[in-house]
Amino acid sequence: MNEYLFIRDIAEKLTSNIHEIIIGMDEAIRSLLIGLLVEGHILLEGAPGTAKTYLARVFSSSLGLEFKRVQFTADLMPSDITGSIVYNRVTGALEFRRGPIFANVVLADEINRASPRSQSALLECMQEKQVTVEGVVYPLPRPFLIIATQNPIELEGTYPLPEAELDRFLIRVFIDYLDSSSELKILEKKQLHGERIEVEKVADLKDILRAIELTRKVHVDKSILEYIVKLGQQTRKREEILLGVSPRGQVSLLYASKAAAALEGKPYVTPDHVKSVVNLVFNHRIILRSRSSNPITLRRETMEVLREIIEEVEPPR
Ligand SMILES: Nc1ncnc2c1ncn2[C@@H]1O[C@H](COP(=O)(O)OP(=O)(O)OP(=O)(O)O)[C@@H](O)[C@H]1O
Ligand SMILES: [Mg+2]
Known part of the structure; x- marks a missing residue:
């Protein structure tokens, strides 16, 4: 049997799973799948309230992957992303406390609101898939995928990602408003489910690592x-x-x-x-x-x- 049908199968199940609660967004869903298969980072761009965050959460919960969210703000420090050395009162020793970057899927929400310094801390993790603190290297888990979001309108207090940093994203996908019949469907779903994000898991970690390996080949x-x-x-x-x-x-x-x-x-x-x-x-x-x-x-x-x-x-x- 063609082993690749296994990937198609996961993709189809995942897409219909997501569509249980999310309307449309097909291009964004496909982009996330592509990102997952090659561990490439995805930038979701769209106006506020277009379900960028919601999609990222539903996507990772369908895959049973560890998900963390970092809200990017002007005062976010690089160590708020990567983690820092802390004093453990019980043992009396200094130890590394892992930041939210240590997850399979990390949502960097509103990435253009953070200072260039914090943005570049994130971009370092994206490129090297590891964190270095005080000379010690901590590898990030696998698979590792950043989903970043931003509003395309450059509002006051935002720091647009420089070209070289944009280049580190595998895909940038623009999320447009839906047509009126789709918007009506959103409301109908909300009537039924509210803000539920739990969905059936379509694949476990082992399946995903196998899919990544097959994609490489x-x-x-x-x-x-x-x-x-x-x-x-x-x-x-x-x-x-x-x-x-x-x-x-x-x-x-x-x-x-x-x-x-x-x-x-x-x-x-x-x-x-x-x-x-x-x-x-x-x-x-x-x-x-x-x-x-x-x-x-x-x-x-x-x-x-x-x-x-x-x-x-x-x-x-
Ligand atoms: N296509 C959609 N399908 C289902 N629900 C949707 C859709 N679009 C918007 N919603 C609803 O809108 C809410 C807002 O979405 P969310 O918070 O993810 O927006 P966002 O794009 O991350 O916005 P912001 O840029 O302000 O963070 C979702 O929780 C969901 O209830
Ligand atoms: Mg959001």
């Missing part, structure tokens, strides 16, 4: 690698783009494409798998020359340029 033909290189290069050739994607962006596209294949139960990547994630992986890594002052317009313009790039670059047969 998804086959990628040389022609697909060349396609990914060309897509990245095309972002650097376009007139309206000031800064194109980095090699890290191309590597991220490779990983996300493998996860997209695995989610469909396929052991190999096709050009369509790549196309299906280009927008998600590249949108936060390019800077347009015409910087519209409205961030929502800017996001739409970026998506449009990326759609054109996908049209321009010939996929392999």
Whole structure:
């Protein structure tokens, strides 16, 4: 039997599980699954009250993973994330008290409200998957996945993530308002369930680690690698783009494409798998020359340029 159907099965169960209480948000749910399979971090962007936090909680409780939430505020210190050395009165010894970063899924809520110093403490954990305190290295648990949220409107008292830090997110997904019939469904669900977040668990830790391992082994033909290189290069050739994607962006596209294949139960990547994630992986890594002052317009313009790039670059047969 094709082992990858096991991943497709988990993905389908998880999605329908989440839809028991959450309406829509399909692109965000798929992004979280992709992030999980390659342990890539996800930035959920959207207006207040669009269920970013709620989705992160329901997602991790469906997977039986350890979940922690850190509310990012201006006075948050790096040690509030990573942990600190404390004096134990009973033993009289100094010991390391682990911060909330020690969990499988960490929600960095409203990441752009923290000072750059705290943001960078988080980004260090994202990259190295470990915490160093007083010269001692503490590895983070596995799987390890950060889900960060932010409001796209840069309000007073926010510190927008610098480009180099945005680049560390595998995917940025924009959460838009739903249509009126979906909004009606939200209210109907609330009537029934209130704010419940408990859902059936669709996979345990062992299953998830196996799914991650299988995803790593998804086959990628040389022609697909060349396609990914060309897509990245095309972002650097376009007139309206000031800064194109980095090699890290191309590597991220490779990983996300493998996860997209695995989610469909396929052991190999096709050009369509790549196309299906280009927008998600590249949108936060390019800077347009015409910087519209409205961030929502800017996001739409970026998506449009990326759609054109996908049209321009010939996929392999
Ligand atoms: N698509 C949806 N499906 C189900 N419930 C929803 C949906 N959108 C919003 N809600 C409801 O709205 C509430 C607010 O969601 P939540 O607190 O997660 O928003 P948020 O996007 O994190 O907002 P903020 O940016 O202010 O933190 C949820 O608890 C839920 O009751
Ligand atoms: Mg929230």
